[in-house]
Amino acid sequence: MAEGTIALLSFVLTLMVFSYVLGDLPLVGHLYRTAVYIFVGMSAAFAAIVAYESVILPYLQDIQNPETSWTALGNSTDVAIFLTALLFGLLLLMKPIASLSWLTNGALAVVIVVSAASAVVGGLSGTLIPLIVATAAVPDGLATDFQALTNTLLVFVGTVTALFYFQWQARRDDDGAPVQSPLSRGLRNVGKIFIVTALGAIYATTMLTALTILAERIGFVFQFGS
Amino acid sequence: MSRTQRLGIAFSAFIAFAVGVITTLSLLLGDRPELYAEFAGAPAFARLMSLPAAIMVRLVAITSAVTIVIGISNLLYVHLGRVVRGAFFSIVMIASFALTIWWYWSKGGDTSLLAAVQVPIESALAALLFLSMVQGGARVLNKRADIWGLLFVTVLVVVLLGTVPIESLGPVRAWSDWLMEIPVSAGARAILLGIALGTVVTGVRVLLGQDRSYRG
Numbered sequence: 053m054a055e056g057t058i059a060l061l062s063f064v065l066t067l068m069v070f071s072y073v074l075g076d077l078p079l080v081g082h083l084y085r086t087a088v089y090i091f092v093g094m095s096a097a098f099a100a101i102v103a104y105e106s107v108i109l110p111y112l113q114d115i116q117n118p119e120t121s122w123t124a125l126g127n128s129t130d131v132a133i134f135l136t137a138l139l140f141g142l143l144l145l146m147k148p149i150a151s152l153s154w155l156t157n158g159a160l161a162v163v164i165v166v167s168a169a170s171a172v173v174g175g176l177s178g179t180l181i182p183l184i185v186a187t188a189a190v191p192d193g194l195a196t197d198f199q200a201l202t203n204t205l206l207v208f209v210g211t212v213t214a215l216f217y218f219q220w221q222a223r224r225d226d227d228g229a230p231v232q233s234p235l236s237r238g239l240r241n242v243g244k245i246f247i248v249t250a251l252g253a254i255y256a257t258t259m260l261t262a263l264t265i266l267a268e269r270i271g272f273v274f275q276f277g278s
Numbered sequence: 279m280s281r282t283q284r285l286g287i288a289f290s291a292f293i294a295f296a297v298g299v300i301t302t303l304s305l306l307l308g309d310r311p312e313l314y315a316e317f318a319g320a321p322a323f324a325r326l327m328s329l330p331a332a333i334m335v336r337l338v339a340i341t342s343a344v345t346i347v348i349g350i351s352n353l354l355y356v357h358l359g360r361v362v363r364g365a366f367f368s369i370v371m372i373a374s375f376a377l378t379i380w381w382y383w384s385k386g387g388d389t390s391l392l393a394a395v396q397v398p399i400e401s402a403l404a405a406l407l408f409l410s411m412v413q414g415g416a417r418v419l420n421k422r423a424d425i426w427g428l429l430f431v432t433v434l435v436v437v438l439l440g441t442v443p444i445e446s447l448g449p450v451r452a453w454s455d456w457l458m459e460i461p462v463s464a465g466a467r468a469i470l471l472g473i474a475l476g477t478v479v480t481g482v483r484v485l486l487g488q489d490r491s492y493r494g
Contacts, residue, residue, distance in 0.1 A: 053388070053390035053391070053393075053394055057394065058390060058393055058394040061394040061395055061398070062394060062397075062398035063398075065395060065398045065399050065402065066398050066399075066401070066402045069398075069399055069402035069403055069406065070402060070405075070406070072406055073406070073409065082366075085367055086367070086370055087399055087402075088399075088403075089367045089368075089370040089371045089374065090370060090371075090374045090395065090399065091374075091395075091396065091399040091400070091403075092371055092374075093370070093371040093372065093373070093374025093375040093378065094374050094375070094378045094391070094392075094395055094396050095396070096350045096353055096354075096375055097374070097375045097378035097379050097382070098378065098392065098396070099346055099350060100346070100347055100350045100379070101378075101379070101382055103343040103344075103346040103347055104343070104347070107339055107340060107342075107343035108340065108343050108344070108347075111336075111340055133333060133336060133337055133340075134340060136337060137336075137337050137338075137340030137341045137344065138340070138344060140337070140341040140344070141340075141341055141344030141345060141347075141348060144341070144344075144345055144348065145348050153283075153286060154282065154283070154285065154286025154287075154289055154290065155286075157286065157287075157290040158289060158290050158293045159341075160290075161290045161291075161293050161294035161297070162293060162294070162297050162334075162337070162338070163338050163341055163342070164294070164484060165294045165295075165297050165298040165301070165484060165485060166297060166298075166301050166334045166335060166337070166338045167338065168298065168480070168481040168484040168485055169298050169301040169302040169305060169331075169334075169481065169485060170301075170305065170335065171477050171478075171480075171481045172302060172477070172478050172481035172482060172485065173302060173305040173306060175474040175475075175477040175478045175481070176474075176478060179470060179471070179473070179474035180471065180474045180475065180478065183467055183470060183471050183474070184471070186467075187467060203459070203460050206460050206461070206464065207460055207463055207464045207467070208464075209464075210460070210461055210463075210464025210465060210467075210468070211464045211467045211468045211471070212468075214464060214465050214467075214468030214469070215468045215471060215472060217468075218468075218472050243468070244426065245429065245461070246461050246464050246465040246468065247465045247468065247469065248426050248429050248430050248433070248465075249429065249433050249457065249461040249462055249465055250461070250462045250464075250465025250466045250468075250469060251430065251465070252429070252430040252431070252432070252433030252434045252437070253433055253434075253437050253457060253458060253462040254462075254466070255411070255415070255430075255434055256433070256434045256437035256438050257437065258407075258411065259408060259411045259412070259415075259434075259438065260438065260441060261404075262404055262405060262407040262408035262411060263408050265401050265404045265405045265408075266405035266406075266408045266409075268401065268405075269398075269401055269402055269405045270405075
């Protein structure tokens, strides 16, 4: 596609999306929705293309070559795995048929359980262990550097109290109403300070990203218009 | 509940447990020859241990790709039904889908439509997000006029001002850097740890058969 055509299409579509700020006016309101439906159709098409070209097609080509086998168990095993995956897809398509639920649930169980196993191992080795090690790590020269000591302690206390904030513990008083101990309430409030601060900063950085994109789009519209 | 249904549930639970345990063990113990260093043929054994997980992950990857295609087919089916009734936006959606597929195949994998249509719409939508976020920030002060709302907006303003390249705002920038380095880092770590703990706990519940969402 020519550069000029790409720029013209970009200009028109950007204005169509920006028409959202004008509100639900007759005709103008349709421009935004039209752009969104174009976006949905195109995203669905690209998702289908990527699913086919990046996942299904490479495996299909792989099993057509009897000389190669990624499992080292022979080409026939690869073919069996590919056909099993297609069968699973077919079974998931038949999920609304209640009489076949014992079979379709089995296929769904495999998909969910393998995803859960990957999530458990990934969560442990990729997030939990590295973060715990990083939080508990003591930097070099901490005994002599007071500021580093304070900062390290603050990060540790902040992480622990913020985690404590997610745990709600209370006992019942004589009337049966839940009552938190002053220590628990205090720790949760300290944790809340860190969580609200983190959320505020994350909100600010997201705003900055959106502002950068907005400036780029406005710049493009003015540049194209001139 | 009939006997067949009970057998079906037991069958699904058994499959889930067996596949889950084998995949988890294979992911944890496979492809790590250092674990079997004292045995002869440790690399070959480590490869063999990783094979069940590799097979299951590939199986699920292909199944997921097939389910994406099935989901998109369902989307098209629903909108084709509306096209018959003359729904304008469904016609736009179907036309956009058909044009993209036709363009991609007829032009030998050309993705210039992505640059001309998809990227501008995505960028413009992301830009609109800024306006919504400004409105959301203002509403925090209106609806939650307490110490936490005030703290949220204060941090927001400090971090935003910290990025402005004006010399007189140097102290604010230093404060913003400190905020990002200490309290934000601690809070974000706790949130990430909370997400990871939740993921691991939910995953273990699924693996042990306590959470059987696949029964449908």
